[in-house]
Amino acid sequence: MFPTRISTQGFALTDVASISPRQMAFRRFVSHKAAVVCTAILFILVMFVIFSPLTARYGVNESVRKPPNSFLPPQSLAWLGTDDIGRDLYSRLIYGIRVSLIIGFFSAIISVALGCVIGAVAGFRGGRFDDVVMRVTDLFLAFPFLVALLVVRNTHPPEECEEEDDEAD
Template sequence: MVRRMINSPLTILGLVLVLLIIITAIFAPVIATHNPTEVNLLSKLEGPSGEHFFGTDEVGRDIFSRIVYGTRISLKIGLLVVLISFPIGTILGAIAGYIGGRIDQIIMRATDIFLSFPGIILAMSIAAALGPSIENVLLALAATWWPWYTRIVRSSVLSLKNSEFIEASRALGANPFRILFKEVIPNAIAPASIQASLDLGFVILAAAGLSFIGLGAQPPSPEWGAMLSSSREIIRDAWWAATFPGIAILITVLGFNLMGDGLRDVLDPKQR
């Protein structure tokens, strides 16, 4: 497994990028050179320099420091959305695949209803109904992300539930719930886990998109999508105000996608 990862330069690149992002989030107070919300009108719209590595925005806030602290917000949203939606989707998919019958039909029809809408449009609707905030964006994205895990886990469970080790557990008198949580789910969770690693980047991108249109983080929060949104009116005069937050989003999504692709190749060789 380790050898296969070492032989994949793109996987190593993804792991390095993700590690740098995590380190940046943890040590943001040390790495940042300024207070990310401090307004200094005397320094507004200054270009990149030794004092302000990425320049300043329309009210003189240091863009480099805001991007560094924004790493915390983006990682928080990505991790929490996956940590909420992944268990929900996994449990529902396992129940649907293992028990079958009417329960399977109810769960999968509910899943199909959610999947029939474009995810970002559904998340926009939920976030707009709840009100603009990071917490509501988190809930909106979690509410639209679980159906994917449900379908993946259900498919895995259907291929496993008649396996010999499951039949052996039944023969030994294990009750259905013990079989489901002790035998079925641990053996069916790998494909969904790989998908979860890929989804971290997509969740961060979706959260930035919702903040960009005003449904997520609100000023003066140093969230990357909100920074891009506030820089729209000054992009002709201050290219750096939009460029560096955009690069931060690009690097983060790229890192998680490369890492997820590498884990898929390592843990599921059939997908190669």
């Protein structure tokens, strides 16, 4: 295979081939501080979701205190307090994180699967289909998503508001 020692002008360079690609990738990842912090935060959120049945004392819609005066400050019954209907905010937060992580996970899986299929078909067929797929991809990359949402929102007003205005008259 390749020598592990390469000598140039009297200097020996050792361990050139002894670092595996995984070790190199791990070192690059660890040197990127933002990636490490984000991974730690994601790990903490996943642990909250896994252990939520143990830490959340109440269900999502279960009331800690009955209205009126249902707002409670943080205390031993409700770690983050309660909302206006008397529901535990900590339990609602934990179960909300669970739903958000599940949606994000499946969205990522679906996007990767669709991207692989469309990319494989575009690469296999080539020609005009590949050109169209690439132009659509360029359009998505060049046109910011939030600007597109604002344009769609402003050009198509919601019909619900118009119906409510008619009923009020």
